[in-house]
Amino acid sequence: MRDYSSTLRDAGLRVTEPRLALLRTAQEGGHSSVEALRQGVIDQIGSVSVQAVYDIVHALTTAGLLREVRSAGTVTYYEINRNDNHHHAICRSCGRIEDVPCAKGEKPCLHASHTHGYTINEAEVIYHGYCPDCQAKRRK
Ligand SMILES: [Zn+2]
Ligand SMILES: [Zn+2]
Ligand SMILES: [Zn+2]
Incomplete structure (x- = not known):
């Protein structure tokens, strides 16, 4: 399992357990909805609010660590940004x-x-x- 601490630091973001758990979930899950990401974080560290998950997703997407896949009419998915x-x-x-x-x-x-x-x-x-x-x- 990849360690995302340095990834977060390189992006100028504070390393927190929820952020690490969310990145691990995204890595394992491929394309994940916000709900799936939240569930993954809960599985790893206990509990996290919906708002907290949205905040993390927003921060990681803005920093280019997550890539957003938004399609009309269906769920928005997030995945680890491979820049490919x-x-x-x-x-x-x-x-x-x-x-x-x-x-x-x-x-x-x-x-x-x-x-x-x-x-x-x-x-x-x-x-x-x-x-x-x-x-x-x-x-x-
Ligand atoms: Zn993809
Ligand atoms: Zn189908
Ligand atoms: Zn193309």
């Missing part, structure tokens, strides 16, 4: 979420056709559709 510009496929029916590498490893989506003068370092691409399980159910 990977994308996501989210099932419209059950909310299942999978990582999708950027097309051909070249990060072509970062070469936007018109950037308005911005320097671009991440593209939030979400493919919406139906996962294999839900496709099977729909065919019945």
Whole structure:
């Protein structure tokens, strides 16, 4: 299990037990909802309020340690930010979420056709559709 104390310190954040527990939960859980993160923290250190979890998630996301995956209509997920510009496929029916590498490893989506003068370092691409399980159910 990775030790996130130095990660927090490097990001200029105070090292606290709830923050460490939340990062460990995110590492184990892959893409986690706030509720799942809260449950993971509770499992490790006892109790934590919903507001405290939101505060931690906000601080870690702002610091770039967590990556937020927000999709219209479904849950917002958080994952450890690997800075690899990977994308996501989210099932419209059950909310299942999978990582999708950027097309051909070249990060072509970062070469936007018109950037308005911005320097671009991440593209939030979400493919919406139906996962294999839900496709099977729909065919019945
Ligand atoms: Zn599904
Ligand atoms: Zn992901
Ligand atoms: Zn891409």
